[in-house]
Amino acid sequence: MALLFVLVFLAFALPLLWVKYLSAWQAKKRYNVERTRRSCQDPPQLSNRDPFGLLRLIEALKAGREERMPQYVASLIDQPGPGVHTVQAKLLSDKMTVTRDPQNVEAIFTTQAQDFDIGPARLECFRPLLGLGLTTVTGEAWKHSRALLRPQFSREQISDLDLEERHIQDLMKVLDVRDNGWTEKVDLQPLFSNLTHDTVTELLYGQSIGSQKHARRPSAPYESLSKQSDEASEFGHHLESGKSWLYERMVLGRLGWLFSSTKFYNHCKEVHKYVDNFVYARIQQGEADKTEITSKGKFVLLNELAKHTHNSVQLRNETLHVLSASWDTTSALLGWLFYFLARNPRVFDKLRNIILTDFISGIDFRQLNNCRYLQHCINETFRVAAIIPVIERVCTRDTTLPQGGGPNGRSSIFLPKNSRVLISTYGMQHRADIWGSDAADFRPERWEEEKNGGGWDFVPFAGGPRKCIGQQFALTEASYTVVRLLQRFDGIENMEPPGPIKFHHALTNSSGTGVQVRLHEAK
Structure with a gap:
């Protein structure tokens, strides 16, 4: 019986393996022909170390869970030796090109x-949580989403400073x-998350969920605020947890759909239920109420889209x-900026003096x-922390990249x-040949220098047709918050014990240890 089973298995398996071998051989042959025709190397x-790239997948997932994913991806490019800025690696069945070359980025x-x-x-990985929308669709569907949203983000109402002040x-x-003028030790990261939320x-949606009003006073361990029982915190918990699943699904690429569970789908369900209440x-307000709502002068994106x-x-x-993009990016930017200010009192004092004057x-x-120095501090935060540490693209047809071969x-x-x-x-924004030998340091003054980055070596909001449409909104909110706090x-004093920097990565990077500080109030 055992022999019969083996024979039956071989009868089915061998033809499949042969077809796969022929397909791979033909693909490699076509690759070599095209590479030669295009004068590429x-x-x-x-x-x-393994034929299926499985160990590299395990490495990548482990790096994410140890909160060092940006460094891990950059280390792949470092492996061949100095001066290399583009490599190819196998991850499961995919051969990926990893680059930190500004010419390739351009x-x-x-x-x-x-x-x-x-x-x-990306669509298959993101669909359960975010559905079809601006960051998951392509072609005509993407053009339609962009046409709906982009005009709204060019309006003056997006820079509503009264909204920010409230x-x-x-x-x-x-x-x-x-009484001594100092706050107690406080983790600013969840407070900034509440603010941007x-x-x-x-x-x-026309109304805030008021998550800040439920924040524990005056301090709380990192992420604890997201576990409170109130509705706002529950929504934040489900959205953040769902996006953590998206990260690991994206690492798996085409097999990302395999990384699922009832817990993940429950996060998706709760997020949808919460947003659907607003929608x-x-x-239900209908056309009759639309004029009354919009005539009050208050900009509400949902009202505009509902037209x-x-x-x-x-x-x-x-x-x-x-919501997903705006919340994460701005709160992470603010968190990292104060993380670095707490470790660089000279920069804090200089920035505050400029703010008081300007x-x-x-x-x-x-x-x-x-306010140039404020913008330099924001740029330097984006550069050092690399809030979006990796950007993925897929070739829509046979193509080339200008550099990296040979x-x-x-x-x-x-x-x-x-x-x-x-x-x-992250790798590109830490290149010493572009940013100087102190590329790992937080030094906003580098942005005052005539030639030191700032072209295609610095893309915090990506670029081209898919450049983030909410860039100005994020920068305005972050700038206003910094000014008001300073x-x-x-x-400001850092209250965190010494240790390596950690990147809590769920599509965007925030500090894995929070932003543990205390602040002194000016008299």
């Missing part, structure tokens, strides 16, 4: 943008000051995509943009259709 190939985002887009794996006041109330939900309420569609699923998905008579949008890395690279390309923004507080 291969970049360094990372050694495969090609992907602009000069050859038609050859690169997000791949189908939620800054809620933040200020949580930061209690003792409250602000963006009011912008999107259904807006739809174009009453499809509840589309309204949920589009606003959820904006904003003595009030704050407006133009002043925020024109012994000197100057030859072009051939990429077949459906190839995965990872841009290591107007109130004249000192």
